[in-house]
Amino acid sequence: MNFEFTEEQQMLRESLARFLREKYDFETRQKIIASDNGWSRDTWAQFAEMGLMAAAFPEEFDGFGGTAVDLSVIMEEFGRGLVVEPYLPTVVLAGGVLRHTGGELAKDLIAQISAGDLVMGLGFAEPQGRYDLFHVETKAEKQGDEYVLSGRKAVVLAANIADKLIIAARTSGNIRDEDGISLFLIDKDTDGLTVEGYPTIDGLQAGDVILDKVKVPAASLVGEEGKAYPVLEAVIDKAIIALAAEAMGVCQKICDLTGEYTRSREQFGTPIAQFQVLQHRMVDMFIFKEEMTSMTYMAVMKADTEGHDTRVAASMAKVQLGKSCKFIGESAVQLHGGMGITEEMAVGHYFMHATMMDTLFGNGDFHQKRYERLTGLRAA
């Protein structure tokens, strides 16, 4: 057993941390969010130059990493810097699918992602499906050498800023069957496809994707027809583990900010950090942060080692994420008093993102039940 990072991983972390410190402070982030696009292509290009995208893919895709540990190093720093650029949807989600399904097309697209030339999104959720990946009402019908897609995908991260999307649609079976789901690669400017775009409350870009008889060539099928469910599940589980690493960075940063604030804020003639109830609360925040870190490492290492059920590991990490983010976020705001709920202070923005990370890919309750089913505690 070994909790050490490799030299390459440490170098990557250091250069990313330095970049974010120097070029992506809180004010810069807020300016980026308020800009027309809501994200920075410039920053994106620099991420590519630093090799952050290539680090997420193995050698067969001309990458130089691709392990869960590699990804966690990047995501943790993104969490600390509260980065809004579409790394998760492009690299982890869409890139994850491409890497999983493989082939020439995937290789080509991953090369473009690695170069920073391509932004993508993955449409897997539906308005009434909550967090069930198998709930797919969107239909894809084969007509000659085309598929025709109709339906609606909910809250697709980066949908409004992406160049291409991967969309889950049903080629056979019933609305809530695991079998019969397929994935399609679609250009954003394809006829019949519209994106109702919006920012998310925590500063990301997203949109609902509406497909109205969208025609795509048969070659747009990504992976095998009707067999996408296990692909989606595996990709989302990896994304959850990446998100756990991001949450670890967010939690760490919130704890730091709260410590700094309570040490400098004085009331009753003393720094409020001197009040024992606040100390105990900060100790509990610290414990929750440590647990988040432990569970992230657990999940990351299991994902990289043969013989473990990544699904169980991902669900455990996601349950921890829900608990840690809620306690740490709410406590931090409380300890900042009125300052905690202003848009001017960074801490509130970390809190909002922490809250929304619980929702993404299924909240704590959802993954608690999934854990119970996977481990046989609950009937399937």
Next chain:
Amino acid sequence: MDLSFSEKDEAFRQEVISFLDENWPADQRGKVEFNKETYLDWHKKLHAKGWVAPAWPEEYGGTGWTPTQRYIFDQEMAKAETFPSLAFNTSMVGPVIYTFGSPEQKERFLPPTLSADIWWCQGYSEPGSGSDLASLRTKAVREGDHYIVNGSKTWTTFAQHADWIFCLVRTDPDVKKQQGISFLLIDMKTPGVTVRPIITLGGDHEVNEVFLEDVKVPVENLIGEENMGWTYAKFLLMHERSNIAAVHQSKRYLERLKEVAANDDLAGHGPKMSDDPDFIKKVSEIEIDLTALEFTELRSLANEEAGKGPGAESSILKIRGTELQQRISHLAVELAGYYALPYQRNLGHNEYPAGPEHTVDAAAHYFNGRKTSIYGGTNEIQRNIIAKAVLGL
């Protein structure tokens, strides 16, 4: 011990219900947008009926109701999801003026305070003085017939709408901090008063900074005696804390969530939250805790009826009441699922949100609701009060 209300009380309840049915019709409940106009409109309707400030003495415009009747009134208002009356006027500055003001001040200020022809805001907190309010530094120096006021107030709710601000100011810097404070009424239009918005998480503009720069305030705007302001402020804080439990507002909000969770159309082919054991458990826990809160409030009401004023137990109501509001607002986020994420509060008239109606404000409401355990004395401070005043620790 008896749970039932008297016949007289029930008749009163009917009277309240028919007033509400007429003036806050069922089809608009939960749908009225909250802004200055709608808020004032409702305040003035209550005023026209003579019900805007039930707790005030009758000679100043109160209703002369018993505490039980006031409770019934609050309960029915909450059930109908009306706005409250303008609390700065009716629960805060009004009682201070009729208790400590001069006859001239009462005559001048009480009628427009009751009718909301003056919209008041509360200038207590300062950047350096939140929980430790008595450390406030805004200075008022007497010069002839005026005070010259310098300093800044913060977190001033709705200062952007207000005509007047009631302020705590320091008039004697050389004595114990509680002893050098005075209570001043300041016209917001006076030269030297400026307001800067503070935007809170989720994008609301409710609070402001108020800067006071060489503001000339006539001495007749001083309430009571110079340097006695802390006594008046404490008196006001007691009033501010009444109805802080918001039991019936919370019940109503929870009912709405239950309706959404059980709605077949919203669920479609997907899972229904009202079938989810985790969701049911949270709802039932909240309901049971709300009942404990409700009966704690009823006991404190009975005490008040028996002539013992609202004591430190109002801190219990503040703590549990706000915790429950926050739990319910988090439940709303859970209910919204992925649609908690989109920020779609600035849509134009012909635009529709991506998700169902109940999801639009869920996250913003939850974030905004973190304020309830901070304002009006933080929940830590409330616990300190109970520790000292009730437990004698």
